[in-house]
Amino acid sequence: MAQEEFLLNKLWKIQLQEGYVSDKAIRQLSRQYGRSWVDLEGVISFYHFFSRKPTGRFIIHLNNSILSEFGGFPEVLAAFQESTGTRLNHTDPTGTFTLKAASCIGLSDVEPAALINWRPFINLNPEKVHHLIHQLRSGTDLDDLADRPLSDAYPNTDPDKQLMIKTYQPGTAIGKLPEMTPEEVIREIMEAGLTGLGGAFFPTHLKWQSCRNQPEATKFIVCNADEGEPGTFKDRFLLQKYPGLLLEGMITAAFAVGSREGIIYLRGEYQYLLGKLEKTIGQFREKGWLGRNLLGIPGFDFDIRIALGAGAYICGEETALLESLEGHRGEPRPRVYYPTEKGYLAKPTVVNNVETLCTAARILENGYEPYVNPAAPDSPGTKLMSIAGDCHFPGVYEITWGTTIGELLTRCGAVDPYAIQLSGPSGELLPASWVGRKLGLHDLRCGGSVMVFNRQRDLLQILQNYNRFFLQESCGVCTPCRAGNYMLSVQLRKMERGLASTEDLDKLEEWAKLMEYNSRCGLGQTAPKAIIQAAARFPEVMDQHTRTKNAPFDLDLATSAYDRIINELR
């Protein structure tokens, strides 16, 4: 089947070669893809990493997530501005450096971090930045300067439950396939109780079975490697450490549902992992583990391509991801069909997260028995947690479901913890004093992001950071999310200035609930969650930022612009 190159991959080539997407390039793409100018412009402007204006030779994307902010974002940004001679969202006059901010880039354990021409630079501080920019100016190769971030891995404390973080022997998992039928594979996955580990926890076997049941001949396996939830980096860890395991998981899924084509949707922030991933795919092809009649199973043809995202958190939502794969804006589809019915190119499609697919491969390798969890029958198996923030040992942890918050905090060496954000800004904000609460489907669900905040951290600053993140990352399709985030920002700013009354706090909550109730997809429904939870679980902090009576109108502030203009005229 002749395949058109993914539009986003094509745009990446142009972006990397030219530094931007020119009018000429759009005209050419318009002819090639049969898409109108306005349509292509819509796609390009949706993705943060594509530029329509010429950029500097080095494009710096400094992460502005809350962990970066607490780690020294303002100082690092100042150092970048000073050393490059440009401001945020600008290019310096010599055309060397373009400076931008980016939402979480998956390096939470080594913040502040930045991508320079999409290569990682970690643990930044002002001295390091000055040194780095100096070396870039003097012609040192960027690749020599780039860091190689590999997170610390902490295997499960229970030796019988070390199911993911352990040695990997390529081919072990898929080696079982020739002896199995697709039904047996699905049953194995069902017995192990595997659910979507990206955070939705939908039973994997149901997804696979549903896709398998579709009569169509063409089916797709899509790996969601668009790990964008701030604070999480466990998928990056898997992609770095076990790329082969992921491929084996995809092959397993393809075998189970009867698919011939797999696609890895890799987030643009992780394109420094592209080389290794492609190399691994090449090795698999050489070994006959990808391609035609693979593993010697007659008629089992399957191959994998990689599509690169380009800086859009919403593309982690599976239908938005499919839209993006098809070369459109990453706007979630209305819930009419499941992807297993009509997914990529309206064909039955399984979309699974990296960790889910890796675990599927491990289940084949380990057998389903170790995954059964008598302590928490509804939460079988283990889970990877990316832990970062105010703790001594940030990194990727394998835990057994049922682990308590207290155990987790002790394991990671949390320092004077006050609040924990589970599953990123769209997840759960909880007091660190909830030590007895258990991680698992029956109590606290967690997709893998754990951010620890100590007693010195300002909750309002955290909420404002989340709010900016959602303002930036909302796809803009539905009213409550697009406008609601803005309205929340107004109320939060009022609190920051000390002008908010208890009435304003009530409004903040009321508006947050309105968003939660009415938004079109999970992003808008969960964006205000932290605010609602902060009001319920940290009333003392919210009260600190509010006054009992309405503040009088600030006439000085409202006339300050006029005073300044008149003064400047004199």
Add this chain to the structure above:
Amino acid sequence: MKTVTFYIDDLPCEAEEGKNFVDAAAANGVVIPSLCYYPHINPPLATCRVCTVAIGGQPRAACSLKVSEGLRVQVNTPELIENRKAILELIFAEGNHFCPACEKSGDCDLQHLAYESGITYSRFPHTFVERIVDFQPQRLVIDHNRCILCKRCIEEFVTDQGEKVFSSHRRGSRTEVNVDYDLEAEMSDQELTRAMHLCPVGAILLRGKSESRPFGDRKYDKLESKETIPLDQPIDTSALPLQKKVVATASLAGCFGCHMSMLDIDLGLLDLIELVSFDKSPLTDIKRFSRRVDIGLIEGGCCNSENIENLEYFRENCDILVSVGECAIWGGLPAMRNTISLEACLQEAYLHSPVTENAHQIIPNHEDIPKILDRVYPCHEVVKIDYHIPGCPPSAQHIWKVVQNILFGTKYDVIYPEFKYD
């Protein structure tokens, strides 16, 4: 297709199985308001969220629902009606919807739904984000101030070759919908007219044909309508002793049109003179309050420091304060400057205007001249406002009914033709 029974707010209804819920409800006499939905778009857009209903307490966009046997949907519970109203207010606050200056006023779906919901003001602060009016297409004008990003035009206008004529650009709160200039040039007048009518607001206009029909003939004028607007009644003062009440009025940053409308109450004026006495008001030319006042009627928003002082002075001296007209309620026409920086406004008005003489290029400033505020503020952002009467100007009937209500505690109904934003 088989006919099934389903339930709207517990009332049994019938429709073909699989029929879109919005259409099925309409066929059974229940109109579910929506701005993005229109028939034959499948899957539905589900962007505006105005049609949000509930199944077993769980919210769902009605436009994305299909009828099935035994389906039970809550549509018009008080909570859902209030929720719908909030979404509409959010849409108003997000865009720059200057109804009195809009070609589509009276023919606008958004405005109509807001009337039917009895929205007098938006609970949300208006964003006043600067948006452009795109005059580059050959025949269309795209006014981004008014676009509610429903995506109807994007979905509906695709060329025979499958190319999109409209598309969203950027994302988040910066999203906007643009038209392809090349493809627009190739479209027929008929298609462009259809685009203008498909737009639920006044964002897509066809040059030379955008003039609305005259007042009275517009789609939503509904002069004969007796439909009552669901309004909050201001205050029940029926228990208070019936004595001659005191009224004060002010005109802040407005055009005095609302005062003119107050005088339009015709014979009611004679009753009013008997029943009230006026204190501080441009009508009496009394400059300072001489006693405690029962009702203060405020016209105009706050554009300078004197407006603020005056409004605060009214709040101190009035028991009940009413915002009368669009300017008082959210800034109105003077707030058109809110999307532009104060500096640019002053320069344009006093320094670069073609009519300023060289010798007089100065921005007026003196300690006796009020200072201009960074933007025009609605009255309720400055002081507490007890009631809002919308309109530009509001109808005399509406003003009179509210005043009567406050004076005598009478209940009242405002009917559709009396409730306007223009």
